[in-house]
Amino acid sequence: MVLLCTASSSTTLLARQALLARSAAVVGQSRSVHDLVIKRKTGLPIHRAGPYGGGRSSVSGHVATVFGCTGFLGRYLVDRLAQKGTQVVVPYRDEDEKRHLKVMGDLGQIVPMEWDLRSDQQIEECLRHSDVVYNLTGRAHETKNFTFEDVHATGAGRIASIAANAGVSRFIHVSHLNASKDSPSPFLRSKAQGEELVKSAFEGATIVRPGHLYGHEDRFLNQMASWPLTWHVNYGQTKLRPAHSIDVAHALEVMLDAELTSIGQTFSLAGPRTYTINQLLNLVQSLTFEKIRREGLNVPKFMLKAATKIADRAWWPMLSPDEVDRRYIDDLADEPGTKSWADLGIEPDTVEEVAIVYLRRYRSNLRFEQPVETGGSRLKKGKYHVVD
Ligand SMILES: NC(=O)c1ccc[n+]([C@@H]2O[C@H](COP(=O)([O-])OP(=O)(O)OC[C@H]3O[C@@H](n4cnc5c(N)ncnc54)[C@H](OP(=O)(O)O)[C@@H]3O)[C@@H](O)[C@H]2O)c1
Numbered sequence: 001m002v003l004l005c006t007a008s009s010s011t012t013l014l015a016r017q018a019l020l021a022r023s024a025a026v027v028g029q030s031r032s033v034h035d036l037v038i039k040r041k042t043g044l045p046i047h048r049a050g051p052y053g054g055g056r057s058s059v060s061g062h063v064a065t066v067f068g069c070t071g072f073l074g075r076y077l078v079d080r081l082a083q084k085g086t087q088v089v090v091p092y093r094d095e096d097e098k099r100h101l102k103v104m105g106d107l108g109q110i111v112p113m114e115w116d117l118r119s120d121q122q123i124e125e126c127l128r129h130s131d132v133v134y135n136l137t138g139r140a141h142e143t144k145n146f147t148f149e150d151v152h153a154t155g156a157g158r159i160a161s162i163a164a165n166a167g168v169s170r171f172i173h174v175s176h177l178n179a180s181k182d183s184p185s186p187f188l189r190s191k192a193q194g195e196e197l198v199k200s201a202f203e204g205a206t207i208v209r210p211g212h213l214y215g216h217e218d219r220f221l222n223q224m225a226s227w228p229l230t231w232h233v234n235y236g237q238t239k240l241r242p243a244h245s246i247d248v249a250h251a252l253e254v255m256l257d258a259e260l261t262s263i264g265q266t267f268s269l270a271g272p273r274t275y276t277i278n279q280l281l282n283l284v285q286s287l288t289f290e291k292i293r294r295e296g297l298n299v300p301k302f303m304l305k306a307a308t309k310i311a312d313r314a315w316w317p318m319l320s321p322d323e324v325d326r327r328y329i330d331d332l333a334d335e336p337g338t339k340s341w342a343d344l345g346i347e348p349d350t351v352e353e354v355a356i357v358y359l360r361r362y363r364s365n366l367r368f369e370q371p372v373e374t375g376g377s378r379l380k381k382g383k384y385h386v387v388d
Contacts, residue, residue, distance in 0.1 A: 035047060035048040035049065036048075037061070037257075044131065044169065046060075046061035046062060046131065047059075047061045048060055048061045048085075049061070050085060054083055054084035054085055055083070055085070057085075057106060058084065058085035059085045060081075060084045060085040060086040062081075062086040062087070062131055062132060062256060063086070063087045063088075063089070063129050063130045063131055063132075064081050064086050064087070064088050064089070064130055064131075064132045064133070064134060064256070065088075065089040065091065065126050065127040065130040065132075065133045065134070066078055066081070066088060066089070066090060066091075066134045066136060067091050067115075067123075067126070067133070067134065067135045067136060067137045067159055068134075068135060068136030068137035068138060068174070069088075069090045069091065069092075069098070069101060069134075069136065070090070070092050070093070070094070070097040070098055070101070071136060071138075072213065072215065072217040072218060072219075072245065073136055073174070073210075073213060073245055073248060073249060074101075074136050075100060075101060075104075075217075076215070076245055076246055076248075076249035077134065077136070077249045077252050077253065078090060078101050078104055078110070079104045079249075080249050080250065080252075080253040081253060081256075082104045082105030082106075082109055082110060083104075083105075084253070085109075086109075086256075087105075087108075087109050087110075087111065088101075088104075088105065088109065088110050088111065089111045089112075089113055089126055089127070089129070089130060090110055090111065090112050090113070091112075091113050091114070091115035091122075091123075091126045092112055092113070092114060092115070093114070093115065093116070098112045113125065113126045117137065117146070117150070117151065117155045117158070117159075120158065120162060123158065123159055123162045124162050124166060127159075127162065127163055127166055127168055128166050130168055131168060131169045131170065132168065132169065132170040132171075132172065132256055133159065133163045133168050133170070133171050133172070134172045134173075134174070134252060135156055135159050135160070135171070135172070135173045135174060135198070136174045137151055137152075137155060137156065137159070138151060138152060138174065138176075138191075139151050139152075140187070140219065140317075140320055140322075140323055141312065141317040141320035141322065141323070142320070142322075147190075148186050148187050148189075148190035148322075149186075149190045149193065151190075152175075152187070152190040152191050152193070152194040153190050153193035153194040153197055154197070155194075156173060156194040156197060156198050157194065157197030157198060157200075157201050160173065160197065160198040160201035160202040160205060161201035161202070163202060164201055164202045164203070170204075170206070170256065170259070170263070171198065171202040171204075171205040171206070172205070172206045172208060172252060172255055172256075172262075173194070173195070173198045173205055173206065173207050173208065174208045174210065174252075175191045175192075175194060175195050175207055175208065175209045176188060176191045176209055176210065177209045177210060177211045177212075177241070177268060177269075177270050177331055177332065178209075178326075178329055178331060178332055179191035179192040179194075179195060179209060180192050181193065183329070184325055184329070185322055185325045185326050185329065186322055187322045187323075187326065188326070188329075195207050195266075203264075204263045204264045205264070206255055206262045206263065206264070206265055206266075206267070207265075207266040207267070208248075208251070208252065208255075208266075208267045208269060209266065209267065209268050209269060209270075209338070210243050210248045210269040210270070211240070211241040211242055211243045211269065211270035211271055211331055212240055212241075212242045212243070212331075213242070213243055213244075213245045213248060214242050214243075214244060214245065214351065214355070214358065215244065215245030215246065215358060216245075216358055218245065218358070220242060221280075221284060221351075221355060221358050221359060222358070223319075224280060224281060224284045224292065225284050225288055225290070225292065225359055225362040226362070227318070227319075228281060228284075228292045228293065228294075229297075229299060230299070230304065230319055230324075231277055231280075231281060231327070232281075232293075232294065232297045232298055232299050233277070233298070233299055233301065233304060233324070233327045233328065234277065234298075234301075234327065234328050235278075235298050236276055236277040236278030236281065236293075236298075237276055237277070237278070238276065238277050238327055238328060238329065238330055239274050239275070239276055239330040239331060240274070240275055240276075240277065240280065240330075240331050241270035241271045241273070241274050241275075241331040242270075242271045242275070242280075242351055243269050243270055243271040243348060244271070244348060244349040244351075244354060246349075247269075247341070247346060247348045247349060248269055250346055251267065251269055251341065251344050251346055254344045254345070254346065255267075255344065258344060261339070261343050261344065262339075262344075265338075265339050266335075266337070266338045266339070267338060267339050267340060267343075267344075268334035268335060268338040268339070268340050269340065269341065269348075270331055270334065271348060271349075271350065271351065272341075272347075272348050272349075272350055273350050273351070274331065275351065277327070278293065280351070281293040283351065283352060283355060284355070284359060284362075287355055287356050287359045287360070287363075287372060288359050288360075288362040288363050289363055289364070289367045289370070290362060290363070290364075301324065301328065304324050305321045305324045305325075308320060308321045308323075308324055309321050356372050
């Protein structure tokens with residue numbers, strides 16, 4: 001710097017040119033052919049930069065919009081994308097709902113934008129700079145403004161067609177395991193309808209069908225621990241294949257670059273093991289040391305549905321009548337022709353491997369620190385639960 005300031009103007013110019021040439025050479029050396037990816041669908045280049053394998057100051061070259069990012073699964077996906085250096089547009093409805101997402105990436109990397117599912121213009125603004133759009137928008141209960149069909153079918157189809165018109169190269173849509181037009185649950189029927197609308201609006205869309213999700217903010221293990229009565233249905237015999245939220249977020253992230261494996265495909269992302277509701281209640285009981293399961297107790301379906309219908313109108317819905325219906329539906333085996341974890345190189349967790357992380361908070365302070373293996377005589381040594 002001292003040299004540049006004291007030199008004559010022509011010398012300064014030459015010195016600057018030399019400096020520029022040197023820095024260009026350095027940048028050139030740090031780039032490699034494998035950093036350049038050409039998107040299969042649009043032919044547009046994606047250029048990675050920064051530390052290899054991600055990190056806060058790396059740049060993956062992708063810009064992603066995650067609709068439904070303010071929910072349970074959304075935070076884990078945004079976190080994973082941001083850690084890999086992807087710029088993430090996070091559409092939100094309530095100012096407070098996106099605050100936890102802002103700190104997941106470097107300054108300017110998480111871009112919050114207000115949106116409404118009924119506004120084409122706002123949807124277009126949210127995705128116009130993105131090369132990938134994730135749609136996680138969904139709701140377990142209907143509201144006075146939005147039916148299941150509005151959110152899971154019409155809404156999903158609208159986002160997909162706006163994304164297609166805007167030239168977005170990937171569309172990854174989160175549906176639900178068991179989604180079927182013939183399902184007794186309106187929720188699952190609307191999810192199946194949504195899949196069809198998305199596939200017809202966006203060529204090459206990827207459909208993801210996770211099983212019941214568990215994690216810190218779930219409505220699954222948390223409800224079993226805090227409100228077990230609502231799980232004493234169908235004599236505890238419904239078969240479920242729960243999936244870990246972190247694994248599903250990982251799968252969604254991997255799909256972004258695994259174009260060959262995932263474009264135009266449907267993924268069944270159920271957990272690796274099938275449990276009956278009774279087995280899961282036993283598991284929760286042995287981890288929390290609380291009396292969760294009442295032998296012989298079975299709440300009749302009509303009674304639980306009636307109670308949830310009343311509660312639905314009186315308070316913020318804790319359990320919708322549709323969720324009661326779904327507690328009687330066995331999780332299906334993966335449909336032939338769908339892909340799964342192995343195609344993405346992911347080995348999913350079983351519930352008993354990780355549930356303690358989410359359930360320890362339900363223990364009394366006296367037994368909070370107790371190791372899981374010491375849960376009682378019915379537990380096998382070294383392995384805790386499934387006791388039936
Ligand atoms: N949780 C599970 O067990 C499970 C299992 C399989 C599949 N899935 C599917 O995975 C996706 C994510 O699930 P999740 O558990 O993260 O759901 P969640 O916690 O209920 O979050 C749902 C997201 O959708 C948004 N949303 C809902 N209704 C909307 C509307 N009318 N307009 C705009 N945004 C709306 C919410 O935004 P606001 O925050 O603004 O309300 C939120 O960001 C959903 O499609 C769900 O059906 C979930």
